[in-house]
Amino acid sequence: MMKPETLELLVTRTMPFGKYQGRIIADLPGDYLAWFARKGFPAGELGGLLALMHEVDHNGLGDLLVPLRQKHRR
Template sequence: MKPEYLQLLVTRSMPFGKYQGRLLADLPGDYLGWFARKGFPPGELGALLALMHEIDHNGLGELLVPLRHKHKR
């Protein structure tokens, strides 16, 4: 994992699908789980979604709180 990926989770939006426009850090766990079962997209987006799935699945969402405050919209 690249350290900058954590910042991207709170600044980058989902580019397609049901949750298009929502921050990656705000995607629901069941949606992330669906990707985990069906396969993450290739490239950086897939890596970010996989990372967010791990964070969500392991209850580590609090790690993103300081970054959310730093990058408030």
């Protein structure tokens, strides 16, 4: 079962490397996330967050993150 805190990480953690270094994981483009899905997600927490964001994006569930984004903009 996923913890709510994990969803919060999607709107607070940034991509640590690559073309989108420094961008919030929730703001990564869908095609970039799909590329990772095809090639393989990195190990560890980052890979888990990217895989989760891919699922959110792929299934059109981005609106779930709106309240979390608002919470962390304060």
